[in-house]
Amino acid sequence: MKITILGQSGQLAQELQKYLKSYELTFLNREKLDLLNINKINEVLSKYRHDIIINTTGSNKVEEIENNDNEYERANIINNLALEEIAKYCSDNDIYFISYSTDYVFDGKQDAPYLENSLTNPQTRYGITKDQGEKRILANMSNCLIMRVSWVYSNVAPNFLHTILNLLKNNKQIKVVSDQFGTPTSSSFIAFVTQQLINKYESYNNTFSILGIMNVVPDGDTSWYLYARLIEEIYRGTNFNLSDSLIKNISSDEYSRIFNTSINRPRYSVLCNTKMKKTIFKDTKLWSSYLRELLEST
Numbered sequence: 001m002k003i004t005i006l007g008q009s010g011q012l013a014q015e016l017q018k019y020l021k022s023y024e025l026t027f028l029n030r031e032k033l034d035l036l037n038i039n040k041i042n043e044v045l046s047k048y049r050h051d052i053i054i055n056t057t058g059s060n061k062v063e064e065i066e067n068n069d070n071e072y073e074r075a076n077i078i079n080n081l082a083l084e085e086i087a088k089y090c091s092d093n094d095i096y097f098i099s100y101s102t103d104y105v106f107d108g109k110q111d112a113p114y115l116e117n118s119l120t121n122p123q124t125r126y127g128i129t130k131d132q133g134e135k136r137i138l139a140n141m142s143n144c145l146i147m148r149v150s151w152v153y154s155n156v157a158p159n160f161l162h163t164i165l166n167l168l169k170n171n172k173q174i175k176v177v178s179d180q181f182g183t184p185t186s187s188s189f190i191a192f193v194t195q196q197l198i199n200k201y202e203s204y205n206n207t208f209s210i211l212g213i214m215n216v217v218p219d220g221d222t223s224w225y226l227y228a229r230l231i232e233e234i235y236r237g238t239n240f241n242l243s244d245s246l247i248k249n250i251s252s253d254e255y256s257r258i259f260n261t262s263i264n265r266p267r268y269s270v271l272c273n274t275k276m277k278k279t280i281f282k283d284t285k286l287w288s289s290y291l292r293e294l295l296e297s298t
């Protein structure tokens with residue numbers, strides 16, 4: 001089985017390299033395939049043979065995309081327009097296509113976890129590009145799976161885990177919002193689910209039915225504040241007294257005022273993982289177990 005991975009240095013691409021090492025992997029990093037050169041995508045992909053293409057690329061700088069038109073234009077190509085070219089290429093060549101999307105396609109006004117077919121209504125420019133990218137893939141092919149993931153972290157910076165650990169190491173007080181809820185997801189969890197999916201794809205071959213959109217998150221949810229508190233608790237170890245915590249909770253409104261930002265991030269963007277559990281991985285654990293595993297192994 002020949003698998004081509006778009007992106008190489010990102011958090012997820014690096015984990016996939018470990019989880020998919022039994023397959024014949026080709027990595028196309030930005031030097032080999034810059035998605036901004038949209039007219040070259042077909043030509044570059046045609047140089048390789050692939051059974052599966054996995055797209056780990058993304059322009060994910062939510063603040064910059066919101067506030068800078070050039071950054072938005074770039075994100076719109078990488079997260080959206082380029083996906084049409086890749087999807088058409090995969091459809092024409094009978095290739096299974098896996099790509100990753102985000103909880104930011106939702107407006108966060110719900111109080112119960114979002115299903116794969118819940119109505120999207122992104123509130124940020126980043127979310128709009130990812131939402132349109134999903135629709136562009138699905139309009140151009142059917143042999144594909146879009147995995148929606150959320151609050152991704154790993155050992156590879158930058159991500160929220162890294163930011164909090166750095167501030168803790170420097171003994172800095174940290175203000176974190178306590179009224180936005182989601183599910184922190186390690187890139188190794190996503191890579192593991194992707195590996196399980198590909199194993200199934202290989203064994204089912206022509207009758208494969210895991211298609212469309214699938215939420216890929218562990219169990220449970222939390223706020224950014226409680227997530228940061230758990231990072232601190234694990235980092236400090238058993239003698240840590242919570243009253244010594246450097247992490248202080250604030251509301252999204254206070255955060256916007258203090259840091260002069262007006263981004264409308266979803267208040268509640270928990271994704272329902274029932275489809276994933278039924279089709280790929282039923283023994284999912286709580287998000288906090290995966291965080292502990294990662295922090296305690298490093």
Ligand SMILES: NC(=O)c1ccc[n+]([C@@H]2O[C@H](COP(=O)([O-])OP(=O)(O)OC[C@H]3O[C@@H](n4cnc5c(N)ncnc54)[C@H](OP(=O)(O)O)[C@@H]3O)[C@@H](O)[C@H]2O)c1
Nearest residue numbers: 007008009010011012029030034035057058100101102152
């Ligand atoms: N990070 C999150 O919290 C989060 C949340 C929800 C969804 N997601 C989605 O999950 C997927 C993986 O995210 P991640 O956290 O692993 O991303 P990441 O660490 O930011 O990596 C981004 C990847 O995109 C590639 N890339 C950027 N611009 C490119 C261009 N012009 N041409 C080709 N490649 C380009 C980079 O390529 P190089 O390797 O060449 O540098 C890098 O490999 C993405 O689709 C992302 O949108 C992420």
